[in-house]
Amino acid sequence: MGKFIVIGERIHFISPVIREAMLARDPGPVLQRAREQLAAGATYLDVNIGPAERDGEDLMKWAVQVLQDEFDNVPLCLDTVNQKAIEAGISVYNRAKGKPIINSADAGERISNVDLAAANDAIVIALCSKAGVPVDNDERMTYCQELLEHGMELGMEPEDMWFDPLFLVIKGMQEKLPDVLEAIRMLTDMGLNTTGGLSNISNGMPPHIRPIMDASMVAMAMQSGLSSVIINPCDQRMMETVKSCDVIRGNILYADSYLEI
C-alpha cells in the first residue's frame, strides 16, 4: 500500500473569493490557496471550476497552467461536469508529477467520465452510486463492478480508478457509517484504490466539532484501507492525524520531526 494521498479541496468555485478570481482570471487568490494547501501537506490539488458551461475550456486551461507553472507541475484533480473543459485542461497538463485525476464518474449518467479518463490516460474518481445514495453495500459493490468492468473494457488499469464509497453525513444517516467503513475495506481487499470527500460526514455540525469528527473518521477509514481523501489540508488536526496514521501503517518512516514535513 502506497503513501496516503491528500487531495486539497480548497480551490472551489463555490468559494466567492475563488469564483471572482476565476472569472477575472486573477491568479493571486488561486495561487494563495494552492500554496497554503501544499505547505500543509496536500499532494494533489482539486480544481473546481463550477459548471462552467460558457467558457469552461478556457478557464480550466488557465487554471491548470497558472498552478502548474507556479508550483513545479503540481498534480491536479480536474473537477467539473463540463467534459470539454476537462479535456481542454488535460491538453495543457504536465504529467511529470502525476497523471491528472478526473472528478468524477458514477455508474449512472456520468459513467462517460470513465471513457474520458480512458481516452486521456487519466485517473478517474468513480462514485459507487447511480442515482442517489446506495441503500447497502451490495448495491455499492454492484456499481463498483459496473464501473470497473467498463473501465477495463476500455483498457484502463484498475489502479487508475479510485473508488469513492460516498462518505455519508452523520447527522441524518448515522447508521450508514459502518457500511461506509466496510465498503472501504471491501474495495481495499479487492486491491482497489479508494478516495472521497470525507468532510461531508460532519456537515451540519458545529464548527468546533467538525475537525474532531473528520479526524476520527479519517483514522478509521485509513484503518479500513482508504488510500486517498479529498479534504481541506489546512485543517491541522486532520493532517496530523493523516500523517500519524501513515506512520502507523508504515507508509512514512518515523522521525521525531515527522509532523513538520
Add this chain to the structure above:
Amino acid sequence: MSFVPEKQVFKSSIDVLEIGTGETSVKLGGQSVWPLYAFDGPLVNPPRVGIQISDLGCAGAIAGIQDYYADCADIAAQTIRAAEVPGAEFVCLILEGADPNGADRSVAETVELVKTVAAACPLPLTIAGCGSAEKDAELFEALAEELEGRNVLFLSATEDNYKALGAAVVLAWGQKLAAESAVDINLAKQLNLLLGQIGVPNSALAMNVGCAVAGYGFEYVASTMERVKITALGQNDAALQIPIITPVGTDAWTVKESMAEEADFPEWGSREERGISFEVATAAACLAAGADAVLLRHPESVSTIATLIGLLTEGGE
C-alpha cells in the same frame, strides 16, 4: 514462455555527494536502482572505497599494515603511500590522537598535523573524529576553516553536535558532513531533517548509519541499510536520499577473532588473514545491503573490495 528479467528502476534517486576537487574528486550516490543492481539500470556512481589511516600512525596495527607503511618517515608520507593502494579513491584520516580519553592532542596540534596530511594527499580527503562529540565539534570547526576549498567530508555529526557542525562545516566553510546514527533508522532520518532545518542541503550530506562486524549483529546493519534504501527509493523519502558511508576497517580489526594471536588459537591460522577476511566479508556485506562507500584499513582489503566493485559493475551500465 521465454524469461525476460523484470527491471526494477525507482522514480526517485539517491542524491549525489561530491568530495574533493578537480580530476580526483569522487562522487557518491545517484542511483535509482537497488544497491549494486547494475543489471536494473545505471548505478551512476559505483560504490567507493576509502582507505583509513590514523593520526597516530600505524603503531599497534597488524604487521602487514606496518610493513606496507614501513619506510614512511611521517604522516605525510603515510598519506601518500595510502593513496597509492590500488582501488583507493579517497583517504580517511582518523583523529584518534585527539581522543580526550587517549593521547588528547590539542586542537591546535591536530590542525597542524591535518595540514601536512592535506598538503600531501593527492586524493579527496575525509576526516573522522575521535568519537567525543564535544572534541569533534571543536576539531571540525577549526579544520573546516583551515581546509576551505578542499571539499572535505567530515564524519560524523551526532545528535549532540549536529547544530554546531552543520553551521560551521557546511554553511560557513562549504565542506561536507556525515550524520551518524547507530543502526537507528528513525534517528538517521531525524538527523537529516534537523540538518535540513538549519539549512544544510542534502547534497552536502552523507550518512553513517552504523556498522557491525560480520557475526556481531550484522543483521541490524543489513536491515537498517535495506530499509533506508527502500524508504528513500520506494517511498521517495527525501530525508533518506543521502549516500551511506560506512567505516568498516576500524571495527573489523577489533573483534576477538581478528585480535587473537595465532599462538593462542593455532587452528585459526594467521591473524592477518583473519583480519583481512573480517574486513572484506563485512565490507562486501555492507555494499550488498546498501553502503555507497566503505572505509577500509588494510591495503589488501581495499584492493579486494575495489576489485569486487569493478567486477560487479564492469562494462558500465
Add this chain to the structure above:
Amino acid sequence: MALKGLDIFKLTPKTNCKDCGVPTCMAFSMKVAQGALPIDACPHMTPEAIAQLTDATAPPMKTVHIGVGDAAHTLGGETVLMRHDKTFVSKSLYAVRLTDDMPAEVIDARLTEVAALDYERIGERMTTDLLFVSHGGGTADAYVALVEKARTAGRTLVLDVTDEEIAKAALAKVAGAGPVLHGATPDNYEAFYALASDADVALGVRASSLAELHDTVEALEKLGTKRLILDVGCASAKEAFAGAVQIRRAAISGGDRSFGYPSLVNIATLAAGNHHLATALASLFTLKYGSIIVLEKLDYALSLPLHGLRQNIFTDPQKPMKVDPGVYPLNGADPSAICAITCDFALTYFVVSGEFERSGVPTNLLISDAGGYSVLTSWAAGKFTASSIAKFIAEAGIEDKVTSRTLVIPGKVAVLKGELEEKLPGWTIVVGPNEAIQIVKFINELSA
C-alpha cells in the same frame, strides 16, 4: 501468495448470474480472496482459470531437501526478498570443491581442512556443509574414486558432472546419501531427469543464459520433477550476481514458479585462485540469495566471519539471539578474578566481552538468563532484576566456581545495587559504566 479479489474477478464470467449464491461476481471474488468460498463454487469458471488461480496461491519457492541423517539440509522455501520482512528460512550452505584433476595431495589437504573446521558459535555447529565434487575431464573410474573418497568426510555431496555414464556410475555409489546431481543442461536434461528420479535425488540445472535456464526448468517440470537447484551461472561475477537476484526476484515478487527453486553459486570458478575475492563474493551471496555457495577452500580465516555473517542474516528478526548463561572467563581469568554480569542477548555479550578482552584485565563474565534481551529491556521485563540475578548465581553455582566476591553490574541498572547487596550477602556490588565503550577505562581503573 495471497490473491487480491481483483485477480480473481478478472477471471470470472462477470455475468452476476448468482449461481454461486452471491449477488455479484465482484462479491464472489472477494469471498474467494478472503477464503470464505472455494474457487469452484462458481460453476462457470474455466479449468484454465482455476489452474491459474491454484498456481498463483502455491508457495513462491519450493523447499528442497538434500542429504540424510546428520548431513541432511533444507534449501529454499523463502517467501520474502528482505530479511526484515519475514525470516529467511533456509540458510546458505557452504561447499568446498574437489576435482578429479587436482593433485592427490591437494585433495587430501582439502579433506583435512574440512575435518578440522568444526566449532560451535552461539549454539550452532559450524562446519563445511557440503562437498562439491567436480568431474574435471578424467576417466569415470577416477571420478567415482574421488566421489567415494569425498564421501568419507561425512558431508552431503554435490556431484558436478554432466556426462550421463559417469554420473550414473557415481550415483550408484552414493545415491542413498541424498546427494545433489549437478547435473542437467539443455542438452542432457532428459537423461539426467531419469537419473535423478531413479536415484531419488535433487537435480541441479545449468545453462548458458537465464532464458535458456528457464526453458530447461520448464522442460524438466513437464517431465515431472520439482526437485531442482538452479546454477546462477559462472561466466562472470556480474552475471552470477544478476542471475542470483533475478531468479529470486522472479520467484518471490514476479510469481514465476519456474524460477522458484534454490540457487547454486560457483565462487570456486568465479574467483579461482583469489581467496580474498572469494571471501568478498561469499559474503555478497550470503546476503543475496545464494542457497549453495561453492568455494575453493574454507579455512578458519574465511569461516569465522562467513559463518558469523550467516548466523546473523538467517536469524529470526522476531527472536533475539541468545548465548548460554554461565561463567565466561576472559583474558585467562582464574576463579579469583573480578566478576562482571550482563544479560544473555548475543549482541550485548559480544560487545561487552569484546571490550573486557580489549582491556586485558582478567575478568569472569557472568551471563544471566535474561530472555535474550538487552540490559534495559530485560530489566524492564523483570528478567534482569536483583532476584533473577541472585537466583542465577545460586542455581548456576557461581559461588563454587569463583572465589572473587566483587560483582560489576551494568551502569544502566545501577538501581539494582542496594537490593543486590541484600540478596547476595558477602558480595561487593560495583556499578559499572553505562556504555560498553567505557569498559576498558573503567576496569583498568578498578583493577589498578
